[in-house]
Amino acid sequence: MRQVRTLGLLGTGVIGGGWAARALHFGIDVVAADVKPEMEAWIRGAVANAEPALARLTSAPLPPKGKLSFTTDLNAMAREVDFIQENIPEQLPLKQRVLAEVSRHAPADVVIASSTSGLMPSDLQKDMVAPERLLVGHPFNPVYLLPLVELVGGAKTSDATIEAARRFYTYIGMHALKVRKEIPGHLTDRLQEALWREILHMVNDGVATTGELDESIVYGPGLRWAAMGTNQIYHLAGGEAGMRHMLHQFGPCLKWPWTKLEAPELTEQLIDRMVEGTAEQAAGRSIRELERLRDDYLVAIQQVLRQFDIGAGKTLKALETRLYNEHAGKAPAIDADGPLRLVDTVVRPDWVDYNGHLTDSRYFQIYGDAVDVLLRRLGIDEAYRAAGHSPFTAETHVRYLAEVGPSESVHVTTQVLDVDAKRFRLFHRLYRTRDGVLASTCEQLWLHVDTRAGKVAPMPEAVLAPLSTIAARHAKLGRPDEAGRGIALSKG
Ligand SMILES: NC(=O)c1ccc[n+]([C@@H]2O[C@H](COP(=O)([O-])OP(=O)(O)OC[C@H]3O[C@@H](n4cnc5c(N)ncnc54)[C@H](O)[C@@H]3O)[C@@H](O)[C@H]2O)c1
Structure with a gap:
């Protein structure tokens, strides 16, 4: 295929x-x-x-x-x-x-x-x-x-x-x-349809409105379902004894029965109740408005679940790992002579501030992404960190030089200024890709840390050697005028 x-x-x-x-x-x-x-x-x-x-x-x-x-x-x-x-x-x-x-x-x-x-x-x-x-x-x-x-x-x-x-x-x-x-x-539509039939029954029998039935899900089971399905949730409902206890305790209810899986007749009266109920819930909002609301919370939920590496968040995390790896794979070889072009990205609409420009924290994120690519190229990955070593940022100085708007393509180049056994100093430039305008610079000092001892520690040769090679090549580029500058009110 x-x-x-x-x-x-x-x-x-x-x-x-x-x-x-x-x-x-x-x-x-x-x-x-x-x-x-x-x-x-x-x-x-x-x-x-x-x-x-x-x-x-x-x-x-x-x-x-x-x-x-x-x-x-x-x-x-x-x-x-x-x-x-x-x-x-x-x-x-x-x-x-x-x-x-x-x-x-x-x-x-x-x-x-x-x-x-x-x-x-x-x-x-x-x-x-x-x-x-x-x-x-x-x-x-x-x-x-x-x-x-x-x-x-x-x-x-x-x-x-x-x-x-x-x-x-x-x-x-x-x-x-x-x-x-x-x-x-x-699978899924069978499960959804079972719930749907019960909803139609309860609306038909005048037991509840569409709004009440939706409340019965969104304030309770719906929140659990975003990350754990019914089976896992019921396993927890059985306490220490888990699913076995749960089945003993609630098993008899299955015979009562609580549910009526045969669908009710779709009479005009039932259709009217469903339509009027959902119109009332919409409270004047159009389908488009409701779709936007739904989309916004679906994005937010997946981002929260990603932190727990569960459900749809796990899928999102796996996707991002691939995207970052692929992107790192496209970065120039670390023995290239010029500054390393480590990130090419697009300013997302929610990265802009109330002035309509790329907001401060996103510059840090973009420069952070550039460093991540460099570190991966140097062999600093999950396994390296798990083994107890990681570079930490010690100091950052960002300068904002030109406006960057939403949906603007930008890229970052990185120059390695200095390296010693335990530290390295980087100088990044962020460009607007459209017109090549230098929009920002960022200077950083990084420390190599033994995370178990909680102390700055020498880099292994496998990292130090290629980093020093890059620094030696980049020395030929000359030191940027802005490097080492502090913040001051200029005269005049
Ligand atoms: N809507 C949902 O929530 C949903 C969810 C999952 C799966 N599905 C499935 O997806 C399929 C499409 O559903 P939908 O909601 O997008 O329907 P839809 O009515 O919105 O779109 C169907 C499209 O097919 C086109 N079409 C009709 N005959 C065609 C033909 N012979 N050749 C090419 N195009 C033709 C129509 O012009 C129309 O644009 C269905 O099988 C449905 O069961 C729907």
């Missing part, structure tokens, strides 16, 4: 738009295909709408954004892409027909994944050419922020297809969950 550089989308509605935004953000080109030409404007709008939240998801350096193109010729799209994600309406005969047609044009090593919420892959691959490359890759809305994608193979799906899909989805920051057996609704 191919390495994916270009993603083809079949159907560019809500879900197609979400796939486009996610893939483009992580550097994949997208060819979007839909039968309706007016969907081009729609998908471009959907990508633009997703951007503010996506831009805040991670501060890690990103590859250049992918390019988006649109066509109404589904077969042309199929001929030029490396991976196809189908997102057309949830109707089996329609999906079967379109997948069969597209499979005649897509080379056999192009994986074709369906976003279907509940159809079975064995049914979808029935009339396809090379059906072994078909799987279900079921995402969740908004696809650009929720990492979960369920992978389901059909009777003819090959292991290589599942593996290729897992690789691609992981690359674009997702958590690929392989479903062992194809069943209608896969």
Whole structure:
């Protein structure tokens, strides 16, 4: 199966738009295909709408954004892409027909994944050419922020297809969950539907409003579910004896029963109650406003979970590790003669202050990222730190010389000024990439620390030698005028 550089989308509605935004953000080109030409404007709008939240998801350096193109010729799209994600309406005969047609044009090593919420892959691959490359890759809305994608193979799906899909989805920051057996609704929608049926019953029976039922989740179980699923939570509910005690204690309730899994009749009265209830909850806010609110908290939750390396935060952390490693891998060799260009990044919208310029703390972050790349190049990584050594910043002097606005591309170059056995001194320059204007400089003193002893300690030769080599080469660049300057009120 191919390495994916270009993603083809079949159907560019809500879900197609979400796939486009996610893939483009992580550097994949997208060819979007839909039968309706007016969907081009729609998908471009959907990508633009997703951007503010996506831009805040991670501060890690990103590859250049992918390019988006649109066509109404589904077969042309199929001929030029490396991976196809189908997102057309949830109707089996329609999906079967379109997948069969597209499979005649897509080379056999192009994986074709369906976003279907509940159809079975064995049914979808029935009339396809090379059906072994078909799987279900079921995402969740908004696809650009929720990492979960369920992978389901059909009777003819090959292991290589599942593996290729897992690789691609992981690359674009997702958590690929392989479903062992194809069943209608896969895993997550079955669980969601069980809850949904109960909600409809309780609204139908006049037991609760839509708002009350939502409160019953968001103030309680919903908070737990963001990081631990029902099973793990119930294991904790059993106290020291865990799940066994939990089942003994609450097992009898299963027979009472608390739930009625048969769905109620969707009468006009029930529909009205659901619609009026959710309109009241929206309190005049438009769908767009609510989407923005949802996106903002989804970003914030994932960033919090990242600190605990759990759930979606674990996926985000893994994505960032890859992005940082890839970025470090692209940095110039440390024996280059000029200053080292260690970071290329884009100013995220939330990095600007109330004056509309890159805010102080983000300069520290960007210079910190540059040093991280240098340290990795010198072999200072997790293992090095775990072994009890790490460089610590002792002093920093940042000068702000030109304004840097949101969405501006910037890059940092680093010159090693001095090195001795336990210390090194760096001089960074931050440029606006667009016009090459020097926007800031930063001088730093770093100490090499034995973290177990809590004392400054000599660097091992493996680090000291290459660092000294860089310093010797950089000495030829001359010492920057600003190096060693203090802060003073200039005269006149
Ligand atoms: N909406 C969700 O929350 C959600 C979540 C996960 C999965 N899904 C699944 O994703 C798929 C798409 O759902 P959606 O909500 O994006 O639907 P949608 O109605 O928003 O978009 C469907 C798109 O397919 C296009 N289309 C219709 N026939 C086509 C054809 N023959 N060829 C090409 N394009 C065609 C339509 O013009 C439309 O743009 C469904 O299978 C659905 O079950 C939806």
